[in-house]
Amino acid sequence: MDEVLTQTKFDILRKKLSPTAFPISEGSMSKAKGLLEHAEFPTRKIETWKYTNVNGLNKLSLNGESSDLTNSKSITKETKKVHIINGKLSKEHSDFSGIKTSWNELPNICQEDSFDALNLLYCTAAIELTFRDGENQIIELIFENTRNTAIFPRIFISCKESAKGTVILNFQGAEKNASFINVSTFVEVEENAHLSVHKIQKNGSDTFDLQREYVNQAANSVFAINTFPLSGRMTRNDLRINVNGSNCETFMNGAYTLKGKSHCDNHTTVDHKVAHCYSKELYKGVIDDRATNVFNGKVFVRKDAQKINAFQSNANILLSETGSVNSKPELEIYADDVKCSHGSTTGQLDDEAIFYLRSRGLSEKSAKELLVKAFLGEVLEEVDNEDVRSYVGQEIEKHFSA
Amino acid sequence: MGQYTENELAKDLENQDYKFGFTTDVETETIPVGLNEDIIRLISTKKEEPSWLLDYRLNAYRAWLKMTEPDWAHVRYDKPDFQKITYYAAPKQSKKYESWDDVDPEMKETMAKLGISLEEQKRLTGVAVDFVMDSVSVATSFKSKLKELGIIFCSFSEAVQEHPELVRAHMGTIIPHTDNFYAALNSAVFTDGSFCYIPKGVRCPMELSTYFRINAGGTGQFERTLVIADEGSYVSYLEGCTAPQRDENQLHAAVVELKALKDAEIKYSTVQNWYPGDKNGIGGVFNFVTKRGLCETNAKISWTQVETGSAVTWKYPSCVLKGDHSVGEFYSVAVTNNFQQADTGTKMIHLGKNTKSTIISKGISAGDSQNSYRGLVQIHKNAKNARNFSQCDSLLMTDHCGAHTFPYIECKNPSAQIEHEATTSKIGEDQLFYCKQRGISEEKAISLIVNGYCKEVLNQLPMEFAVEAQKLLAISLEGSVG
Numbered sequence A: 001m002d003e004v005l006t007q008t009k010f011d012i013l014r015k016k017l018s019p020t021a022f023p024i025s026e027g028s029m030s031k032a033k034g035l036l037e038h039a040e041f042p043t044r045k046i047e048t049w050k051y052t053n054v055n056g057l058n059k060l061s062l063n064g065e066s067s068d069l070t071n072s073k074s075i076t077k078e079t080k081k082v083h084i085i086n087g088k089l090s091k092e093h094s095d096f097s098g099i100k101t102s103w104n105e106l107p108n109i110c111q112e113d114s115f116d117a118l119n120l121l122y123c124t125a126a127i128e129l130t131f132r133d134g135e136n137q138i139i140e141l142i143f144e145n146t147r148n149t150a151i152f153p154r155i156f157i158s159c160k161e162s163a164k165g166t167v168i169l170n171f172q173g174a175e176k177n178a179s180f181i182n183v184s185t186f187v188e189v190e191e192n193a194h195l196s197v198h199k200i201q202k203n204g205s206d207t208f209d210l211q212r213e214y215v216n217q218a219a220n221s222v223f224a225i226n227t228f229p230l231s232g233r234m235t236r237n238d239l240r241i242n243v244n245g246s247n248c249e250t251f252m253n254g255a256y257t258l259k260g261k262s263h264c265d266n267h268t269t270v271d272h273k274v275a276h277c278y279s280k281e282l283y284k285g286v287i288d289d290r291a292t293n294v295f296n297g298k299v300f301v302r303k304d305a306q307k308i309n310a311f312q313s314n315a316n317i318l319l320s321e322t323g324s325v326n327s328k329p330e331l332e333i334y335a336d337d338v339k340c341s342h343g344s345t346t347g348q349l350d351d352e353a354i355f356y357l358r359s360r361g362l363s364e365k366s367a368k369e370l371l372v373k374a375f376l377g378e379v380l381e382e383v384d385n386e387d388v389r390s391y392v393g394q395e396i397e398k399h400f401s402a
Numbered sequence B: 001m002g003q004y005t006e007n008e009l010a011k012d013l014e015n016q017d018y019k020f021g022f023t024t025d026v027e028t029e030t031i032p033v034g035l036n037e038d039i040i041r042l043i044s045t046k047k048e049e050p051s052w053l054l055d056y057r058l059n060a061y062r063a064w065l066k067m068t069e070p071d072w073a074h075v076r077y078d079k080p081d082f083q084k085i086t087y088y089a090a091p092k093q094s095k096k097y098e099s100w101d102d103v104d105p106e107m108k109e110t111m112a113k114l115g116i117s118l119e120e121q122k123r124l125t126g127v128a129v130d131f132v133m134d135s136v137s138v139a140t141s142f143k144s145k146l147k148e149l150g151i152i153f154c155s156f157s158e159a160v161q162e163h164p165e166l167v168r169a170h171m172g173t174i175i176p177h178t179d180n181f182y183a184a185l186n187s188a189v190f191t192d193g194s195f196c197y198i199p200k201g202v203r204c205p206m207e208l209s210t211y212f213r214i215n216a217g218g219t220g221q222f223e224r225t226l227v228i229a230d231e232g233s234y235v236s237y238l239e240g241c242t243a244p245q246r247d248e249n250q251l252h253a254a255v256v257e258l259k260a261l262k263d264a265e266i267k268y269s270t271v272q273n274w275y276p277g278d279k280n281g282i283g284g285v286f287n288f289v290t291k292r293g294l295c296e297t298n299a300k301i302s303w304t305q306v307e308t309g310s311a312v313t314w315k316y317p318s319c320v321l322k323g324d325h326s327v328g329e330f331y332s333v334a335v336t337n338n339f340q341q342a343d344t345g346t347k348m349i350h351l352g353k354n355t356k357s358t359i360i361s362k363g364i365s366a367g368d369s370q371n372s373y374r375g376l377v378q379i380h381k382n383a384k385n386a387r388n389f390s391q392c393d394s395l396l397m398t399d400h401c402g403a404h405t406f407p408y409i410e411c412k413n414p415s416a417q418i419e420h421e422a423t424t425s426k427i428g429e430d431q432l433f434y435c436k437q438r439g440i441s442e443e444k445a446i447s448l449i450v451n452g453y454c455k456e457v458l459n460q461l462p463m464e465f466a467v468e469a470q471k472l473l474a475i476s477l478e479g480s481v482g
Helices: A002-006 A009-015 A026-038 A055-059 A114-121 A351-359 A364-380 A386-401 B006-015 B037-046 B051-065 B105-114 B118-125 B143-148 B156-162 B164-170 B181-189 B429-436 B442-458 B463-476
Strands: A080-085 A088-090 A125-131 A137-145 A153-159 A164-173 A180-189 A194-202 A208-217 A222-231 A234-243 A249-258 A263-272 A278-287 A292-301 A309-318 A324-333 A339-347 B028-030 B089-091 B128-133 B136-140 B152-155 B192-198 B208-213 B223-229 B234-242 B250-252 B255-260 B265-273 B285-295 B300-307 B312-315 B318-321 B327-336 B341-344 B347-350 B356-365 B370-379 B387-396 B402-411 B417-425
Touching: A009 A026, A009 A055, A009 A114, A026 A114, A080 A125, A088 A125, A114 A180, A114 A208, A125 A137, A125 A164, A153 A164, A153 A194, A164 A180, A180 A194, A180 A222, A194 A208, A194 A234, A194 A386, A208 A222, A222 A234, A222 A263, A222 A386, A234 A249, A249 A263, A249 A292, A249 A364, A249 A386, A263 A278, A278 A292, A278 A364, A292 A309, A292 A339, A309 A324, A309 A364, A324 A339, A324 B387, A324 B417, A339 B402, A351 A364, A364 A386, B037 B051, B037 B181, B051 B181, B152 B156, B156 B164, B156 B192, B156 B223, B164 B192, B164 B223, B181 B255, B181 B285, B192 B234, B223 B234, B223 B265, B255 B265, B255 B300, B265 B285, B285 B300, B285 B327, B300 B341, B300 B442, B318 B327, B318 B356, B327 B341, B327 B370, B327 B442, B347 B356, B356 B370, B356 B402, B356 B442, B370 B387, B370 B417, B387 B402, B387 B442, B402 B417, B429 B442
Parallel strands: A080 A137, A125 A153, A137 A164, A153 A180, A164 A194, A180 A208, A194 A222, A208 A234, A222 A249, A234 A263, A249 A278, A263 A292, A278 A309, A292 A324, A309 A339, B128 B208, B192 B223, B208 B234, B223 B255, B234 B265, B250 B285, B255 B285, B265 B300, B285 B312, B285 B318, B300 B327, B312 B341, B318 B347, B327 B356, B341 B370, B347 B370, B356 B387, B370 B402, B387 B417
Antiparallel strands: A080 A088, A324 B402, A339 B417, B028 B089, B128 B136, B152 B192
8 A cells, every 4th residue: 555655656657668678787777776766757846847747658558559650661762771660679671780789788878867767777679870980871760650659769879980970860650659759869979070860750649759869079079960859749859968079069950840739848958068169059940739849958168168159049930829839048158258149039920921922822821831941941951961851841841731 | 557458357356345345333123033923923013013914924924934945046055044033123213303414423424435325315316215224214305295296105114004005905916925935034024115106197206216225233134115106107216225244144035016007107226236245255145035016008117227246146026017018128237246146037927918028138247256147038828919029148257257048938829029139258359459459448448348238228227326336336347347
């Protein structure tokens, strides 16, 4: 009886999950367990979860019910592809050459985050991608989610010295899918390396998707991440970038199109620890129906990290009476010779622009579509991968013609 | 030599001592140290308050007991021990002064040191001053002139005695006693403050001004201000603070409530220069203030603040834009030096249609200080065509201070337009170069740039106050300003 009374929301959630088959060291296992035992389940009282309610997680039945994936799966043409079907690596469809999938022990990287601890303990797939100098590989990870289940991949990406690489994380869920996706991605960008990550989150209408990326950048490296939360009941992305070396460049872009009851929350942190770096962030989105968007961007400039240029921008268009937008761009600066700025706007489509287009014979609907596409187009221009750009462009078009 | 570098400026700033540090030997009457229901009853009895006010205090105290001190602000300090504070201190005098000649000469001297002698004020500016020394108002001038217009401007305790219906109807309606930890504490133990009522359609002919001052050692000051502008009226209200030098931390937890009824306008200006602590960060005033204004239809509330003092500042003058077409404004200059910490900003709550708000915040950090802007812009569902513009700039003077921006933007209406922008930088070398190549010395150039940087806000201050604001800025950043 007492046990029932004292169990936390994490305990209830854990009962639905099956422990990972991957080997974990004693140390990280007990650390993760300890973290979960003492962690408070996110509530609105916790600053980082102020606008995001994940109580719905416990209502997911994760009963394995399945439906067919009707939309496209892979979005790229000639690239190395790895399929992860319902959380498990699929050997049939994948090209595993040069990719690590078997483990004697999962790397002991434990973050102070309860959902990362959860990911470790209930990991369903672990994969390590390594990019070496001279290869210039593009790897697409395709997550096909057709069953209502727990999808807990743990992804390690290592971009070696002077290497160039591109990773596409492509999440595709069946239309009515109700899964719990919980992803931890660890990225190491070594000196002079250049890594681009494109993340597409096209989840089922009842899917909860919580993702964290932990990125470390060494000197003279370039890291770019483009995030596209396109659908899903709840999407939460925590992007944490530590810029540990000088002369780095960091780019973070995001475009989101929300409708129905979906909730999207993008938290980003760039921690400038050393001097002479550049970071630029641009997140733009369109919110319709009863959807809610949250943006929280944080730029840290540590003491002695002089000559930092950091820019952050968030722009939202709210289309409905019932939608809402919460934006919190933050700057925390401890060095003086820096140029940092941020901006945030929330508004609607320009009536005059709509009138202009209509006076030239466009219907109101297509005029609005055109303006929205142009608005999000600014983000797409930042995407250097042709396949990703055209796929997201099409999805945005579909979103508004539906 | 005419060569004045930023490093020298930084050094000068560090060595700048607090200029208003002195105490006045006025006998004060205090009550036992500590806080409990009996103390609250004692305060209430001493002030001969009606029973409803005592009940209000006790309710607030009981609510306060259940609250915990918030710690989300970007400041660090040793939490005050609420049982070590004396909650009541009144200068010992039983009769009210009839004229200024009766006032204790020492107190007059205090005011002379502050540069705000009433004589001068009366003669030169025509400002009515309600001088609050240690919680009890000792002088109110220009009362008769205001009376002709039906304006009530008096100490809070006087208002409780003479206009209980007004006080009872409005007190706590904007900031309820359960609002937050420090507002609850204030509601329980407030000793005095100011009360102001402007009747329908009256335009107050002069700037109403109150000078607060913490004096007796170890007494927290819990002021309460209530300003009511009735339909179609206008008032400009000034509040300024200077505090004597002390080693122990003093707590200042004031509550300011503004109510602008239909078509009314309130302009509330503050110059704050409580003791900021010495250059090692020892001592200084904790300034935890709750300020909020309510705008009815077509009303306007404008907050202007120049914050140069206090070891820890924690305040967010806010506007609740309840009525349609109402306007809220917030202009702020916050200067921190040495080990000062400031977490300040505003909240603009848009409830009515066509409501507008403007936020201009300028932070200047020097020494080892931390200066944060924290603001909330909230557009509610029915706030059609709401409009907000925010600009928060930070200027860093040394490489060991910090400047932070935490804006919260929440929008629930598709017709709203919200803009927020913030920049952080130091004085540009190109700006300095431009000035210098036109024959302006580096020192003058820095002064010029800092002045220009704050100008948008300083321009909002009433003439009489701008002088004082400049004085205080000069003290905080002397060497760079003129």
